[in-house]
Amino acid sequence: MLAAVCDEYGTPDVVGVDYSWPSPAIVSGQVRVKVEAASVNYPDVLLIANEYQISIPTPFIPGSEFAGVIVETTSGAEGFAVGDRVTGTMLYGAFAQEVVIAATALTRIPDGVDKYTAAAFGVAYRTAYHALRSMARVQAGDELIVLGAGGGVGLAAVQLGVKLGVSVTAVASSTEKLDVAASYGARHLINYRTADLRIALKDAIPRGANAVVDPVGGALSDPALRALGRGGRFVTVGFASGDIPRIPLNLVLVKGVHVLGFQFQDVPPDEFVRNENELRELLMAMRVQPHICAVYPLEETAQALAYVADGRAIGKVLIDLT
Numbered sequence: 627m628l629a630a631v632c633d634e635y636g637t638p639d640v641v642g643v644d645y646s647w648p649s650p651a652i653v654s655g656q657v658r659v660k661v662e663a664a665s666v667n668y669p670d671v672l673l674i675a676n677e678y679q680i681s682i683p684t685p686f687i688p689g690s691e692f693a694g695v696i697v698e699t700t701s702g703a704e705g706f707a708v709g710d711r712v713t714g715t716m717l718y719g720a721f722a723q724e725v726v727i728a729a730t731a732l733t734r735i736p737d738g739v740d741k742y743t744a745a746a747f748g749v750a751y752r753t754a755y756h757a758l759r760s761m762a763r764v765q766a767g768d769e770l771i772v773l774g775a776g777g778g779v780g781l782a783a784v785q786l787g788v789k790l791g792v793s794v795t796a797v798a799s800s801t802e803k804l805d806v807a808a809s810y811g812a813r814h815l816i817n818y819r820t821a822d823l824r825i826a827l828k829d830a831i832p833r834g835a836n837a838v839v840d841p842v843g844g845a846l847s848d849p850a851l852r853a854l855g856r857g858g859r860f861v862t863v864g865f866a867s868g869d870i871p872r873i874p875l876n877l878v879l880v881k882g883v884h885v886l887g888f889q890f891q892d893v894p895p896d897e898f899v900r901n902e903n904e905l906r907e908l909l910m911a912m913r914v915q916p917h918i919c920a921v922y923p924l925e926e927t928a929q930a931l932a933y934v935a936d937g938r939a940i941g942k943v944l945i946d947l948t
């Protein structure tokens with residue numbers, strides 16, 4: 627089968643294309659999916675660079691999120707049949723014509739939802755929604771600061787925060803990114819390249835914010851933390867800047883703020899189910915559509931990964947395999 631392959635660790639240009647990668651073997655409980663679209667996520671870039679929390683031995687197929695059609699099932703893969711349209715997430719392996727995955731890890735694509743929307747809605751939108759509901763615990767009327775507001779997780783947090791009735795302050799590096807955040811309802815827009823972030827946040831939210839969603843880290847985290855009001859929640863999601871900031875604990879103490887790290891497994895099980903159901907309803911009612919800025923063919927996976935790695939993408943970048 628045709629697959630994008632990482633033969634050695636490095637920058638996205640190490641990812642090449644293999645026209646004769648063997649189709650994955652299948653065992654009981656699994657299904658084989660013909661991938662139609664896959665989505666690029668920042669952790670894919672980190673895995674290729676061998677900078678992720680887990681190291682995958684080379685050669686491997688990157689790609690963590692896909693949408694496609696089931697072409698083979700096994701005993702133990704109850705509930706799914708050949709021809710079903712499904713989506714799923716995995717650590718790696720999605721940038722290929724076929725994936726083999728446990729049936730329990732799949733979600734049926736709702737009728738009327740196209741393959742691009744389905745492929746783009748897994749990682750970033752689920753991360754943002756669980757972070758907003760179970761970590762930031764935002765309520766309608768709250769003030770929310772979103773860093774990296776033009777990126778995959780950040781723009782999802784803007785869109786979903788607005789749907790939850792929150793007043794969103796979007797922070798990003800360009801007018802282009804902020805214009806997109808504004809088009810989804812962000813109330814305050816701050817370009818941290820042209821403004822002093824600390825002052826701009828104080829002007830935008832004089833009483834202090836209720837929550838921060840931070841997928842970027844680096845120099846942006848400190849002013850965002852300072853912009854929280856008493857009892858505010860600071861949710862750290864990732865460090866796309868490549869720089870892990872140090873938190874001044876005196877601020878945490880004096881303001882009584884909560885600093886929380888987002889991991890899917892830390893969402894309480896009952897809230898996890900609630901959040902997933904709410905998000906699915908938003909998707910089915912088309913109240914939230916993922917923002918897709920670029921679609922590449924599988925042969926150009928390296929370019930797609932570079933687009934994300936360089937922080938140029940606005941919203942989601944997809945790979946088309948049809």
Ligand SMILES: NC(=O)c1ccc[n+]([C@@H]2O[C@H](COP(=O)([O-])OP(=O)(O)OC[C@H]3O[C@@H](n4cnc5c(N)ncnc54)[C@H](OP(=O)(O)O)[C@@H]3O)[C@@H](O)[C@H]2O)c1
Nearest residue numbers: 668669753774777778779798799841864865866867888937
């Ligand atoms: N904890 C979890 O479960 C979880 C789940 C998903 C993602 N993540 C993490 O969340 C982070 C963001 O993921 P994402 O998919 O939203 O990434 P993304 O689409 O690439 O967006 C990241 C944003 O970070 C900013 N940035 C600042 N410096 C950067 C640099 N040197 N290189 C690249 N981007 C830079 C960019 O915004 P500006 O141009 O505005 O600065 C960019 O839009 C990643 O670290 C990822 O690993 C964690």
